[in-house]
Amino acid sequence: xxxxxxxxxxxxxxxxxxxxxxxxxxxxxxxxxxxxxxxxxxxxxxxxxxxxxxxxxxxxxxxxxxxxxxxxxxxxxxxxxxxxxxxxxxxxxxxxxxxxxxxxxxxxxxxxxxxxxxxxxxxxxxxxxxxxxxxxxxxxxxxxxxxxxxxxxxxxxxxxxxxxxxxxxxxxxxxxxxxxxxxxxxxxxxxxxxxxxxxxxxxxxxxxxxxxxxxxxxxxxxxxxxxxxxxxxxxxxxxxxxxxxxxxxxxxxxxxxxxxxxxxxxxxxxxxxxxxxxxxxxxxxxxxxxxxxxxxxxxxxxxxxxxxxxxxxxxxxxxxxxxxxxxxxxxxxxxxxxxxxxxxxxxxxxxxxxxxxxxxxxxxxxxxxxxxxxxxxxxxxxxxxxxxxxxxxxxxxxxxxxxxxxxxxxxxxxxxxxxxxxxxxxxx
RNA sequence: GCGUCGGUGGUGGAGUGGUCUAUCACAACAGACUGUAAAUCUGUCGGCCUUGGCCUUCGUAGGUUCGAAUCCUACCCGACGCA
Numbered sequence: 001x002x003x004x005x006x007x008x009x010x011x012x013x014x015x016x017x018x019x020x021x022x023x024x025x026x027x028x029x030x031x032x033x034x035x036x037x038x039x040x041x042x043x044x045x046x047x048x049x050x051x052x053x054x055x056x057x058x059x060x061x062x063x064x065x066x067x068x069x070x071x072x073x074x075x076x077x078x079x080x081x082x083x084x085x086x087x088x089x090x091x092x093x094x095x096x097x098x099x100x101x102x103x104x105x106x107x108x109x110x111x112x113x114x115x116x117x118x119x120x121x122x123x124x125x126x127x128x129x130x131x132x133x134x135x136x137x138x139x140x141x142x143x144x145x146x147x148x149x150x151x152x153x154x155x156x157x158x159x160x161x162x163x164x165x166x167x168x169x170x171x172x173x174x175x176x177x178x179x180x181x182x183x184x185x186x187x188x189x190x191x192x193x194x195x196x197x198x199x200x201x202x203x204x205x206x207x208x209x210x211x212x213x214x215x216x217x218x219x220x221x222x223x224x225x226x227x228x229x230x231x232x233x234x235x236x237x238x239x240x241x242x243x244x245x246x247x248x249x250x251x252x253x254x255x256x257x258x259x260x261x262x263x264x265x266x267x268x269x270x271x272x273x274x275x276x277x278x279x280x281x282x283x284x285x286x287x288x289x290x291x292x293x294x295x296x297x298x299x300x301x302x303x304x305x306x307x308x309x310x311x312x313x314x315x316x317x318x319x320x321x322x323x324x325x326x327x328x329x330x331x332x333x334x335x336x337x338x339x340x341x342x343x344x345x346x347x348x349x350x351x352x353x354x355x356x357x358x359x360x361x362x363x364x365x366x367x368x369x370x371x372x373x374x375x376x377x378x379x380x381x382x383x384x385x386x387x388x389x390x391x392x393x394x395x396x397x398x399x400x401x402x403x404x405x406x407x408x409x410x411x412x413x414x415x416x417x418x419x420x421x422x423x424x425x426x427x428x
Numbered sequence: 429g430c431g432u433c434g435g436u437g438g439u440g441g442a443g444u445g446g447u448c449u450a451u452c453a454c455a456a457c458a459g460a461c462u463g464u465a466a467a468u469c470u471g472u473c474g475g476c477c478u479u480g481g482c483c484u485u486c487g488u489a490g491g492u493u494c495g496a497a498u499c500c501u502a503c504c505c506g507a508c509g510c511a
Contacts, residue, residue, distance in 0.1 A: 039464050098463045113462055150465040304463035325464045332467045387467045
């Protein structure tokens with residue numbers, strides 16, 4: 001039995017977008033779907049009950065973080081990710097590939113995942129293989145990546161096999177191949193070099209995943225998987241990650257290579273991730289290039305993307321899953337809240353005495369019971385409820401935005417919905 | 429009434445002759461955040477033009493000095509102690 005099953009229900013006419021159903025051992029995910037990020041096996045500020053209340057179907061945790069703390073073997077011994085965090089719906093784990101970027105080339109440089117064209121200082125190509133001596137916590141080697149723990153400075157070495165082993169211990173329904181997320185500032189030559197590594201690592205991830213004949217974890221709600229005879233499927237689905245920066249040739253080549261990758265037994269990836277390195281201006285084209293190459297019948301996850309405009313773009317271009325820290329981070333760390341008119345900074349003085357909800361017609365718990373003035377006051381008073389109520393709103397907003405995209409794909413009004421939403425939504 | 433100590437920018441609190449519009453923290457104001465080094469970070473924070481500079485500030489008023497938030501005098505205010 002396959003660990004996941006993906007069915008397309010309806011497509012957007014003359015576009016790559018589609019609505020579907022992804023069945024996992026922990027239930028169905030109606031796609032396209034937004035996946036809240038719970039890096040350390042917790043979506044910050046949210047209990048699982050609250051996550052369900054805002055409509056979360058699935059959450060994503062992180063291999064690197066859980067390996068460092070509390071340790072993947074402890075998670076395994078706790079009964080797996082689901083049981084440990086009391087979340088019985090589907091889960092995903094990222095491979096640690098993003099930390100190759102965030103703790104490596106991007107470390108201490110103010111470089112983010114999305115490069116805005118207005119950042120001229122960041123347009124200078126980084127020579128990450130040459131700039132010796134710069135501070136970083138991740139160093140890429142031939143066979144893997146050395147990480148210096150951001151918690152205690154201890155040294156750790158990740159290989160594709162290690163990443164997959166950790167992810168097996170964590171026990172998420174969907175796991176990712178170990179990849180190198182490159183900096184948006186890297187030039188084409190480096191992107192090509194890094195892409196070669198990502199492909200080699202993808203093959204090793206795939207081979208190692210399928211070399212494991214026993215499932216080490218017994219995720220809650222799933223029948224225990226006994227030691228298996230050869231050939232039997234693991235309960236976890238493995239997604240391969242497409243990289244290639246902003247270069248069309250590299251992106252298409254990467255998509256083809258990942259799509260065609262097989263073990264000796266003919267096993268392939270169960271789905272795909274689209275990773276890394278985007279310029280705000282060509283995120284769109286990169287996603288389109290990739291999804292034009294990837295097989296239609298498998299799910300695609302656009303890693304780390306989640307602003308409303310980008311979600312519309314992704315859905316229209318055939319992305320099924322998105323994860324992003326933006327809703328929770330924006331909520332928590334600056335009172336930046338989503339509304340249909342754009343993001344608002346609740347801490348601006350004008351909201352001090354504003355006794356209306358964040359959004360009058362929002363159905364979330366926060367908007368049903370609290371005012372802008374109250375939440376703004378909570379932020380100023382450094383009360384933890386501020387971030388919690390804001391996270392509830394932002395997650396509800398983004399999750400329901402993507403859910404609505406799904407509905408409109410099915411009823412054939414996606415294009416109208418997109419045009420209408422974007423005509424009102426403006427970034428400040 | 430006498431004595432002691434002290435009065436610094438929204439607040440707390442540094443600074444005791446020049447490098448002082450005056451450290452720092454908080455507050456305030458604004459900004460950033462896209463597979464979470466993040467309940468974080470950045471900027472502004474006396475006024476006016478604005479490369480750079482001008483003016484006004486350290487309880488009040490005088491004084492000493494080339495030069496004062498810093499020294500002296502008087503006064504005002506506060507805390508504490510003694511009557």
